[in-house]
Amino acid sequence: MPKVSLIVSAYNIEKYIKKCLQSLIYQTFQDLEIIVINDGSTDNTLTKIQQMEEIDTRINVIDQSNEGVMRAREKGFEKAKGEYLLFVDGDDWLAEDAIDVLYKKAKQNDYDIVCYKFYFVEGDEIRKSSTKNISYQMLVGDDFLKMIMTSKINPSLWSKLMKKKFIKNNNIVFPNDIAKGEDLAFSCSLAIHCPRVCLVDEFLYYYLISRSQSVTNSASSILLEVEKATSFIQQDLKYNNMYKENKEEFEFLAFIHNFWVNRDIIYNKKNELSKSLYKKWKRTGINIRKNKYFKELMLKEQLKVRIISKMLVSSYLLGSLFYKFYNLYILVAKKSSAV
Known part of the structure; x- marks a missing residue:
């Protein structure tokens, strides 16, 4: 059984998915599985994923009609066998030692959630996420909830390593009917159940912004x-x-x-x-x-x-x-x- 499940959602990202999956395959921490959900892509995203699947047997592909990112994540969650989960957007990528750092920190004190810092990537520019409001090492009780609701902690699911058992035991629902703000809703649901949370003071994730292929709403x-x-x-x-x-x-x-x-x-x-x-x-x-x-x-x-x-x-x-x-x-x- 893998120690960590990486759950990747992918929709029309043929230009980016290979880089994402390569960053997962070549992690220094190798005891993991990579679950990739193709969410009804209409370009060559699925083909690119299948090519990577042939390279590494740890990659498992789920091909579904376009049901939205949260439903894709839920399907990945249902299939995941790892003790811990990390949700990854298919156009982003991880630092080479990200999972090694996060898993060691999680096991150090049996944390339910491990948060970390990240980079914003826009064109050729890479900048660090703001950390001026983040000075904690461990959060208990409803402190985590208060910090999410007051915008002091990023609510994005890709910014957290999470214990699968914590999500399952607390019957936390994936809000599939919300198309904007779904990460905020899910993160608040996590926080309501008072998880043991800590911060890794390292930049481990690269988040790509301003992608023209992104789904846009009115x-x-x-x-x-x-x-x-x-x-x-x-x-x-x-x-x-x-x-x-x-x-x-x-x-x-x-x-x-x-x-x-x-x-x-x-x-x-x-x-x-x-x-x-x-x-x-x-x-x-x-x-x-x-x-x-x-x-x-x-x-x-x-x-x-x-x-x-x-x-x-x-x-x-x-x-x-x-x-x-x-x-x-x-x-x-x-x-x-x-x-």
């Missing part, structure tokens, strides 16, 4: 799916009697993901859906200005952003007018600089 569908994810988290918290003691953290999460990160969409795409979502946000009755995490966020921003932020959360009309004139100002400034 602004409207993005907003709806993110709202669905935060509703899932709220229900999960309430079901597990964790909502009351984590209410402030959840309200900050709802603000960040339903409103703050999507403010450009809400105010630039002035349609009935964006207005409806804004009204829905206001109906929650969340007074975000009194939230301690919102106050911390504002302290880190420049004065201009603080003023803008308060304007945006106060009124849809003010927010829309601001974006209209701000975008006009940027356009004029660009034309002036080009003269």
Whole structure:
């Protein structure tokens, strides 16, 4: 039985999948299996995977119709035999010693989850992920949950080595019906059950961003799916009697993901859906200005952003007018600089 299962989801990434799988095959830690789920690719991704399968017998391929990344991961989870799991996006890759480092750390103190640092890759540029908010070595109780909900820990599944038994024993559900924010929903479900968590202070994963082949959704569908994810988290918290003691953290999460990160969409795409979502946000009755995490966020921003932020959360009309004139100002400034 392999000690670690690497679960790779792949959709239309014929240019990248070979590099990904090579980084897994040539890990210094060899006691592993590699489960690759081809999620209905329409290019040569499956052919590339099958070619790699012929090179290394540890590679197992699952070919399915396009059911989405979370369903692909769930199928990989069901097939996995390893004590620990690592989910990998098929256009990313690992440092050569990643699994060796992570597995040793996990076994050192029987951790359920081991988090680590990562690189962002965009074209020829490679930059380190921000670590200014990460100073922990071990988390217990609901500390992990609070840090995920307040954006201090990356919620992506590929940023964690996880014990399979922990997921199975706690009946943690893969949210297959959520297309945006599914990693956040799943990570919060993990955290609700208070796993033993630690951080490896090393950069072990390379995350490729701005890939043109990525699945893109309309602004409207993005907003709806993110709202669905935060509703899932709220229900999960309430079901597990964790909502009351984590209410402030959840309200900050709802603000960040339903409103703050999507403010450009809400105010630039002035349609009935964006207005409806804004009204829905206001109906929650969340007074975000009194939230301690919102106050911390504002302290880190420049004065201009603080003023803008308060304007945006106060009124849809003010927010829309601001974006209209701000975008006009940027356009004029660009034309002036080009003269």
